[in-house]
Amino acid sequence: MSTDPILTVSDLTVTFPDNNGGLRALDEVSFEVRSQEFICVLGPSGSGKTTLLRVLAGLFPPTAGEVNFGDHQQPRHGMVFQQSNLMPWRTVLENIRLPLELTGAADAESRARALIDQVGLTGFENNWPRDLSGGMAQRVSIARALIHDPDLLLLDEPFGALDALTRERMWMELSRIWQARQKTVVMVTHSINESLFLADRVLVLSARPGHIKLDLEVDLPRPRVDDIRYTPPFGQLARKLKAAIE
Amino acid sequence: MTKPSLTKRIRSLRPWLGLASLLAGLLLWQFAAQTGNLPSFILPTPVDVWSRFVRAAADGSLFLHMGVTLAEILSGLLAGVAAATCLGYLVAKSRLLENLLAPYLVASQAVPLVAIAPLLVIWFGPGMFSKILICALIVFFPVLVNTVVGVRAVPPALYDLMGSLRATRTQILFKLEVPAALPIFLGGLRIGATLSVIGAVVGEFVGADQGLGFLINVGRGQYDTSLVFVAIFALVVMALALYGVVAWFEKRLLIWQNTVDSHL
Numbered sequence: 001m002s003t004d005p006i007l008t009v010s011d012l013t014v015t016f017p018d019n020n021g022g023l024r025a026l027d028e029v030s031f032e033v034r035s036q037e038f039i040c041v042l043g044p045s046g047s048g049k050t051t052l053l054r055v056l057a058g059l060f061p062p063t064a065g066e067v068n069f070g071d072h073q074q075p076r077h078g079m080v081f082q083q084s085n086l087m088p089w090r091t092v093l094e095n096i097r098l099p100l101e102l103t104g105a106a107d108a109e110s111r112a113r114a115l116i117d118q119v120g121l122t123g124f125e126n127n128w129p130r131d132l133s134g135g136m137a138q139r140v141s142i143a144r145a146l147i148h149d150p151d152l153l154l155l156d157e158p159f160g161a162l163d164a165l166t167r168e169r170m171w172m173e174l175s176r177i178w179q180a181r182q183k184t185v186v187m188v189t190h191s192i193n194e195s196l197f198l199a200d201r202v203l204v205l206s207a208r209p210g211h212i213k214l215d216l217e218v219d220l221p222r223p224r225v226d227d228i229r230y231t232p233p234f235g236q237l238a239r240k241l242k243a244a245i246e
Numbered sequence: 247m248t249k250p251s252l253t254k255r256i257r258s259l260r261p262w263l264g265l266a267s268l269l270a271g272l273l274l275w276q277f278a279a280q281t282g283n284l285p286s287f288i289l290p291t292p293v294d295v296w297s298r299f300v301r302a303a304a305d306g307s308l309f310l311h312m313g314v315t316l317a318e319i320l321s322g323l324l325a326g327v328a329a330a331t332c333l334g335y336l337v338a339k340s341r342l343l344e345n346l347l348a349p350y351l352v353a354s355q356a357v358p359l360v361a362i363a364p365l366l367v368i369w370f371g372p373g374m375f376s377k378i379l380i381c382a383l384i385v386f387f388p389v390l391v392n393t394v395v396g397v398r399a400v401p402p403a404l405y406d407l408m409g410s411l412r413a414t415r416t417q418i419l420f421k422l423e424v425p426a427a428l429p430i431f432l433g434g435l436r437i438g439a440t441l442s443v444i445g446a447v448v449g450e451f452v453g454a455d456q457g458l459g460f461l462i463n464v465g466r467g468q469y470d471t472s473l474v475f476v477a478i479f480a481l482v483v484m485a486l487a488l489y490g491v492v493a494w495f496e497k498r499l500l501i502w503q504n505t506v507d508s509h510l
Contacts, residue, residue: 057409085406102412
């Protein structure tokens, strides 16, 4: 794993305008992300997690501070949202193909089909989103975020709307895909288990205004399997995170 | 055993039910006109109307007038929809424009078109142009409103998606806004298509020397009530065909929705 940071966030502050002087969502947040690292941002609701991700995605300008990418230009990124956010008028295949349509790649079709196999949706290429379960829709959304081979994958509580069993199955899928595709990932979550299961590092944000309360290295062995949650090291890390959140 | 097969048989007959009730209606009409002993200029029988239709069709006059009205309807519909869609999109995007135009839009709805149709005929003459304008005006409002509602109903999360993919304005328009607004827009178009027929006839009533509205006026003036019926039926057929075309497009374009399976 390379140690060069591909993303440096320094003193990032975001203030939303309101009637009494502005609502501060993020307060001087600084951290670095190394290439191919899996980072989870953990925090209570309203701690500015999603705002942080939106700033990283370039959807929202920072009020102060800087976001720098390794080669000083906005990287290509793929984003997965809380809701699968599929276009209902596009089939599974067409939804996954969308990012390539925007950039005009020639092999969109074959790349979309390859990804459909990778996320386990073979046979559903021509289904409409209305026919998909929550877990399937979120797989489509992940495939869509990967198709243009982005440098950075931004995940905004992607499994928050799924039931517990599906969510845990998706953790396995995601860590398999992450290892296969060698991506840098920043994922927002409010689940301690989820962050420990997936991340190399967990950043804990405080309640509003969000600032980084804890930057925890997760040195659990990979590949992580279901049983890892019942091991003592997992428990110790979980306790640390829990203490930091409260 | 018998019960499911019976319901199945009824279901297989369903497409014919409409036709059967239509036939029954015609028979009832024929019966009423004959037993009521009414003169043909008050209530002609279906047979009278049919023979009048054959006469009007044979001398070509019916199709000439139908063609004129259809041309007015289609031109007016096209112009009205084009203007309403463009303006609707701008209004959806700009509250300022909405506030500026609101009084005109509300006023245009408050004044019945029948009341300003004479004015338009005075200004633009009894030719086709004034009818096209009336059609366009009557189509304009529902299409505009549905365009505004449709564009405003585009989920903000999908704008985020397009933003995160660095989509251009044009890409956002064609890959997101147009398909997302289409269901509501087509609802407006369906209303507009029906209204455009009314617009053309209103215009022709006020002043014209061609068209089905003119034909109705002629029939009334000459106590040729059968001709009035022929013209009305021609209008109904045209309105249904127009509606059918829009509904067909709706079905084709909105295949991803499962709610378009209604016949109305």
